[in-house]
Amino acid sequence: MSLQTPAVSVRKLQTALHAKAKADPAYRFYSLWDKVFREDVLRESWRRCRANGGAAGADGVGFEEIEFGGLDRWLGNLQQELRVGQYRPQPLLRVWIPKSSGGQRPLGIPTIRDRVVQAAIIVVLGPVFEADLLEEQYGFRPGRDAKMALRQVVHQLQRRRRTEIVDADLSDYFNTIPHGALMKCVARRVADGRILSVVKQWLTAPVVERTGRTLRQSNEARRTRRGTPQGGVVSPLLANLYFRRFLLGWQRVRPEVRQATAIVNYADDFVICCVPGFGSEAMATMRALMVRIGLQVNDRKTRLARLPEDRFDFLGYAVGRFYSKDGKPYLGTAPSKKAIQRVMRRIHDETSRRWLGKTIESRIAEVNSVLRGWCGYFNQGPVRDAYEKLAWYTQRRLQRWLARKHKKPGSGSRQYPHELLYGKLGLYRPTVPARSSPRAKA
16 A cells, blocks of 8 residues: 555656656657546545635536545546546536626536546646647746746846737637647647547537526537637646647748747737837738637737837736836836726625625625735736725725625715724735835846
8 A cells, every 4th residue: 555645646647757758759648548547646636626616517516515425435436437438528517707808708617527537637648748838838837827927028028129019819719729730739649549539528518508597508619629618627738738839830930030039928818029120020920820720810909019119918917118216217017907907896896785794804804815816916016006006995995895884874984994994804905025126027
């Protein structure tokens, strides 16, 4: 009996797979399915899914229900299904979330059973494809994050003087990836038929949408043969794999263009940093490559920004010319207006009338969670103005909420002063980091 915890043994497996893939870029893995249903892999996959939380899928079965019925028995049954080849994906539950640019974005939520299997396949395939992903890609990768991508953009502006920016936008990237070409990307490294079959089943799984008390099922993905639904555990890896095709194509463009440009990619967001004079050609080349791989550029949102005169938004930050305390201009970043508006809308929702029945402690805790998360990400560059604006707005919203809750007249500013909010009630006050610098370093 092994004394290793699932996390330790899984790390050893991943290290071995990554080392093999890195040592031989042309190697295809023929036997991976038996590793997917290993007990330690399934337990570690469950742990990761449980930590991420989330609502139940189309079957209505939640994490608590599974644990109440016996996690060991549930994992054992799932392992047996995978071992004998009886596993079949269940339909996705479609939910809609607001987009930052307006409108709504569909999410396809797998059942917890399917999430665990997807996580198990990611445990196995993730290290293999990590060896192949390119330096330009920052999204959903170990040891990388959005702010690293942002700092790379600043580096290109400040150090490399690539100040013409192709601010690109793809139309519904996740839902338009062609299945055939995507499966070729997977099969280039994976020759295990069961793995390929299950991935294809996930791509073509039907979608269930609740409308009142009725359920409506559709299968647009099977009809169009496109899309990897956002909301699935496996979708970020597949999206990265397909965007790699564009980056490989970029390596074969005209040498002068390639040497004068640098691409920074995070999920479906990317910019092309160009030496002045190469922006227009880079944009035209990008459009042609996207057509070749079956993707569509959003013409309305794609533009060429010439800094320092222009600004552009990337990963929630505004990138452009700012001024230091002594009045000197520099190219850097600050929280974008849209990012500030979004967090204010979130604070507004968390302090609306529908929560009047909740305790003060629970509301303060929810608001603090929003503030800490937002400030933890938006802590790069000149953030003081954004923090002060957010703090003032949050204070006013909570004062109004408390006045309504306790049926007090007025706005609540006198009855619930900021000393009470930040003192006894424990409201989090956004504070500029001690080492915050307006010049983000790469």
